[in-house]
Amino acid sequence: MMRIIIAGFGTVGQGLAETLHKKSNLLSSGHDPVRIVAAFDSKSFAIDTDGLDPMGLVTRKANTGSVGTKKLIDGTDVLDSVEYDVLIEASPTNIETGGAGLRHIEHALSRGKDVITVNKGPLALKFKELSRLAEKNKSSILYEGTVGGAMPIINLCRENLQGERVRSIRGIFNGTCNFILSRMDNGSPFEQTLKEAQQLGYAETDPRYDIEGIDTACKVVILANSIFKRNVKFSDVSITGITSVSTEAIALANDHDMVIRLIGEVSDTVLDVSPRLIPKGHPLSVSGTLNTAQILTDLAGPITISGKGAGRIETASAILSDLMTLMGRRR
Amino acid sequence: MIVNADVFVKDMPGQLVGSLEPISLVNGNIVGVVHNRDNKISGRIGVNITFEVGSAEDLERLKEIWEKRDVMISRMSSVTETFPTDCLLIGDISPSQIDKLMAKAAKAIDMRSVDIRYSSKTGEEKSAAMVSVSVRSKEDVLKFNAFMMSACKRSNITYIGSVR
Numbered sequence A: 001m002m003r004i005i006i007a008g009f010g011t012v013g014q015g016l017a018e019t020l021h022k023k024s025n026l027l028s029s030g031h032d033p034v035r036i037v038a039a040f041d042s043k044s045f046a047i048d049t050d051g052l053d054p055m056g057l058v059t060r061k062a063n064t065g066s067v068g069t070k071k072l073i074d075g076t077d078v079l080d081s082v083e084y085d086v087l088i089e090a091s092p093t094n095i096e097t098g099g100a101g102l103r104h105i106e107h108a109l110s111r112g113k114d115v116i117t118v119n120k121g122p123l124a125l126k127f128k129e130l131s132r133l134a135e136k137n138k139s140s141i142l143y144e145g146t147v148g149g150a151m152p153i154i155n156l157c158r159e160n161l162q163g164e165r166v167r168s169i170r171g172i173f174n175g176t177c178n179f180i181l182s183r184m185d186n187g188s189p190f191e192q193t194l195k196e197a198q199q200l201g202y203a204e205t206d207p208r209y210d211i212e213g214i215d216t217a218c219k220v221v222i223l224a225n226s227i228f229k230r231n232v233k234f235s236d237v238s239i240t241g242i243t244s245v246s247t248e249a250i251a252l253a254n255d256h257d258m259v260i261r262l263i264g265e266v267s268d269t270v271l272d273v274s275p276r277l278i279p280k281g282h283p284l285s286v287s288g289t290l291n292t293a294q295i296l297t298d299l300a301g302p303i304t305i306s307g308k309g310a311g312r313i314e315t316a317s318a319i320l321s322d323l324m325t326l327m328g329r330r331r
Numbered sequence B: 001m002i003v004n005a006d007v008f009v010k011d012m013p014g015q016l017v018g019s020l021e022p023i024s025l026v027n028g029n030i031v032g033v034v035h036n037r038d039n040k041i042s043g044r045i046g047v048n049i050t051f052e053v054g055s056a057e058d059l060e061r062l063k064e065i066w067e068k069r070d071v072m073i074s075r076m077s078s079v080t081e082t083f084p085t086d087c088l089l090i091g092d093i094s095p096s097q098i099d100k101l102m103a104k105a106a107k108a109i110d111m112r113s114v115d116i117r118y119s120s121k122t123g124e125e126k127s128a129a130m131v132s133v134s135v136r137s138k139e140d141v142l143k144f145n146a147f148m149m150s151a152c153k154r155s156n157i158t159y160i161g162s163v164r
Helices: A011-022 A024-028 A054-064 A075-080 A099-110 A120-136 A153-160 A175-184 A190-199 A214-226 A247-255 A312-330 B015-025 B056-068 B095-108 B138-154
Strands: A002-007 A034-040 A044-047 A086-089 A114-117 A166-172 A258-267 A271-279 A290-297 A301-308 B002-010 B029-041 B044-052 B072-079 B083-091 B111-118 B127-135 B158-162
Touching: A002 A011, A002 A075, A002 A099, A002 A312, A011 A024, A011 A034, A011 A054, A011 A312, A034 A054, A034 A075, A044 A075, A075 A099, A086 A099, A086 A312, A099 A114, A099 A120, A114 A120, A114 A312, A120 A214, A153 A166, A153 A214, A153 A290, A153 A301, A166 A175, A175 A190, A175 A247, A175 A258, A175 A290, A214 A258, A214 A271, A247 A258, A247 B083, A247 B127, A271 B083, B002 B015, B015 B029, B015 B044, B015 B056, B044 B072, B083 B138, B095 B111, B095 B127, B095 B138, B127 B138, B138 B158
Parallel strands: A002 A034, A002 A086, A086 A114, A271 B158
Antiparallel strands: A034 A044, A166 A258, A166 A290, A258 A271, A290 A301, B002 B044, B002 B072, B029 B044, B083 B127, B083 B158, B111 B127
């Protein structure tokens, strides 16, 4: 039996519950069955040691705005009140303090529980500390969903490219910025395109997290620490967002057969987020909300991967991958 | 170093190969060969060869081998490979400001060519300028990018470098 707690029941948490329901056969075949023993959002929680119905949680959230019927005081109280094996941390990212997500993760790891997080804030601020805490308590912290959504970049580098020396990774890690810049390729002004992105649900009401490069910088920090074994924090990243990119600049780039894309780049010495000129036809010149990464390796040369960088089910697929990794380790 | 040479070889079978083989003997690499049968002087035909050698010493060894094999050198010049790079600048910029910036860059970096295109400023949008240069080495590309990035930061200009 794999007992999980879902912390955060917004878009991703609900997508995860739906995915666990949809994949229940896969999860039970050859593995211990997965049981959600608790779930909580910012206001409420639900607990059942016999297992909560995933779709029941989604329905209650849709109908009442809350995942549970009991009032939440502190998420760590829920973690202390039920036996579990894995905490899945999906609460909103807070890049200034790490927010409640950081406290949840520290609480779980310090008690020897495994953690899967899609919350970037805690990792961007305290990657090394959390890794050491996991090591000290013989637990695991997995975070495939924090970078590139469904694009399996961390596991690809760590597992499939084990024999390679990864020289650098550069890529498009924010679908909102890529949507805006690729719409601007056709002459649409920045402000108008941003409004369109908000109307389509690609950008938040407060879009600064995306367009100022903060989201991409968090991902660059996670890649630097996990793939390059560096010890860096969010504040170490050189960040330039896309707010100053004008239609005039896009037109000039177009005259030279190039596009402008927000690129995150990481290597042993580089930690950068900035708009870059990309030749048309280059693997990083993609349009729309796709995430794309180019991994430069010593033997295989450049390897390019692409996938949906956000979305409830896409992110849930990355969580599922981490969950199955943990299940494999328990066998 | 990359070298371009005009040589004359006897118009006999095997002579062309005999002129190219020594390039491999000095660990060189042939980039291109143009065999011009119309350019014939005193029973010899002209061959234009572009090749890369590791050092001036290797080039001297090659010349000695060619001399021994009766390959006549009529012209030899070094050809420098150039490395292009582009950057886009956005902000309150004027052509005279960019000219001054490029003059400073030219003092620090050996630039083979410079091309600057300006946007036509419209409305309240900031100006933009595309700077395309060719430099002599990959190191100079890095030096140029670092110079421009630093200069733009000081002047509150947005610098957009290129990925190639």
